[in-house]
Amino acid sequence: MFCQKTIVSKITYPLFLLRHGRQGTFRHLRALRKLDFSRQAAIDIQARQDRLLTNILNYAFDHSSWNRQRFIDAGIKRVDLQSPLVLQSLPIVTRAELRENMDEILSDEIPRAKMLSSKTGGSTMEPLMFYRDGNVLDYRMAFELLLNEAAGWCIGESWVNYWGHLDDIPSEEVMRKIKYTIANGLSRRMIPFNATFVEDEKLAELASVIRRKRPTWMFGYPRAIGAFARFIIRESIELPPVRGVLVTAEPTTPEDHEAIEKCFGVRALDRYASRELGMVSQECSAHCGLHIMTDNVHVEFLDHEQGKVESDSIKRIVATDLHNRAMPLIRYETDDVASPLSFPDVDCGCRFSGMPLMTSVGGRITDMFIRRDGTWFTGLDVPGMRMAETGWVNQIQYIQTGIDEVTVRIVRGEKFTDEVMPYLQKEVDDVFVSSVRLTPEFVDRIEKTKSGKFMYSIQKTPEEEIRRVTGAPAPRSTPTSN
Ligand SMILES: [Zn+2]
Structure with missing residues (x-):
């Protein structure tokens, strides 16, 4: 086992990256490993960021005409861009602005054919095309490997990727499947598992794969890993120990944390990453x-606009990408x-x-939902965060209109199929612990609230129905930060 890990990390994985033109990844990783990120180096860390920030601001001024106009409109001259403080004079960029001005945002120096595109997901957001150059892709992959290391995984070790449908895994053609299996075994050593599977037999299948392949690391959606952990505990299955569990893309409930810790013996670590920022x-x-x-x-952590504050303790995250020259992203509203x-x-x-x-990151506002037995639960317990990753939906929103009555608003994704509604029905029935009348409503887009937030779940059950099952009025909305 030690031998395979060494061969993969030293020989076959670098060769795999070379074959795919991604050899810059290990170069960046070596450079990142040499950097000092410790508390003693705080001054150097700040200086490094200031330098990167002024570099990208200058590049955007010179090569991104839309950004240049933003600087000029804000009264900023090129000479002012030597100071990182100038950033605060710029307006915030929204997704809508990016979509409308993409041609002028992209660098005039990098040929479009050399740019790599990617689409952002997110259950409550509209998808958007993003562009990067190859070097940025290498750098981001290196950063991801560095953070994986910090979270308990080493290159060359097998790990479980508990995610939505993974596009690059062939499922039908035998030769392609064999080729993929060999290439994967010699490079990433990923054990993919579709997080939309909730049936016991599928979970048992994963458990036996884990027992056989002994991965050192679990990665994925906290709700899915939490559900798997509860299954393992319930069935008293013995799993080999893992060094770490890393969760991302949705908030982790205390119940999921508890189950994961009990099952794997380690507390899950949280990651905030996105397609557009890495x-x-x-x-x-x-x-x-x-x-x-x-x-x-x-x-940057910015206050909500006057009169739009959902909670004083929560700020908007506005981000500037320090490396992506293909599409300089400066003061981007992440939502x-x-x-x-x-x-x-x-x-x-x-x-x-x-x-x-x-x-930890929130970003959606959720109302509580109510079961027929009068118990309340967070709207986050109904599936959806993962739906955009699978390409099934672009946006999704649940509205409880009565006891055992739910409307689901869906903006269809490019991979929407007939399987989606039965899947949602089962998941919704599971969390409500009853047969829910689930009514789909297909729409072109789901608007934000007046406060600029996405409502993931909305409670509209008439007050008298709520009183009938509980004897008490409905609780208020909860922002899902932390
Ligand atoms: Zn720390």
């Missing part, structure tokens, strides 16, 4: 917050919310101890 922040084992990766991205945290009194002592801290 790695933004990650929790360390001291659990003092998520360390912001200031070498990759510049993060996510979180709060900055101060350093703990005692140095957490992790590799990233000098990187500033933030809370």
Whole structure:
């Protein structure tokens, strides 16, 4: 086993990346490993970010005509771009603006054919095409490997990717499947598992794969890993130990944390990353917050506009990408919310101890839902966060209109199939613990609330029905930060 790990990390994985033109990944990884991210290096960390920030601002001024006009409109001259403070004079960029002005945002220096495109997901957001150059892709992959290392995984070890449908895995043609299996075994060593599977037999299948392949690391959606952990506990299945569990893309409930810790013997770490920005922040084992990766991205925490505050403690995350020259992304409204945290009194002592801290990310507002037995549960318990990743839906929103009555608003994704509604029906029945009348409503888009937030779940059950099952009025909305 040790031998395979060494061969993969030293020989076959580098060759695999070379074959795919991604050999820059290990070069970036070596450079990143040499950087000092500790608390003692705080001044250097800041200086490094200031330098990267002024570099990208200057590049955007010279090569992105739409950004140049933004600078000029804000009264900023090229000479002013030597100071990182100038950033605060710029207006915020929204997705809608990006979509409308893409041609003028993209660099005039990098040929379009050399840019790599990717589409963003997110259950509550409209998808958007993003562009990057190859070097940025290498850098981001290197950063991801660095953070995976920090979370307990080493290159060459097998790991479970608990995610939605993974596009690059062939499922039909035998030769392609064999080729994929060999290439995967010699490179990423990923054990993919579709997080939309909820049936016991599928979970048992994964358990036996884990027992056979002994992965060192679990990665994926906290709700899915939490559900798997509960299954393992319920069935008293013995699993080999893992070194780490990393969760991302949706909030982790206390119940999921508890089940994961009980099942795997480690507390899950949280990561905030996105297609458009790459790695933004990650929790360390001291659990003092998520360390912001200031070498990759510049993060600002801004107040909500006057009169639009959902909660005083939650700020909007506005981000500037420090590397992507193909599509300079400066003061980008992420539509996510979180709060900055101060350093703990005692140095957490992790590799990233000098990187500033933030809370876990929210971004959606959820109403509570009610079951026929009168118990309440968070709207996050109904599936959806994962739906956009599968390409099934572009946006989704649940509205409870009565006891055992739910409307689901769906903006269809490019992979929407007949399987989606039966899947949703089963998941909704499971969390409501009854047979729910689920009514789909297919729409072109789902609007934000007046406060600029997406409502993931809305409670509209008439008050008298709620009183009938509980004898008490409905609780208010809860922002899903932390
Ligand atoms: Zn730390």
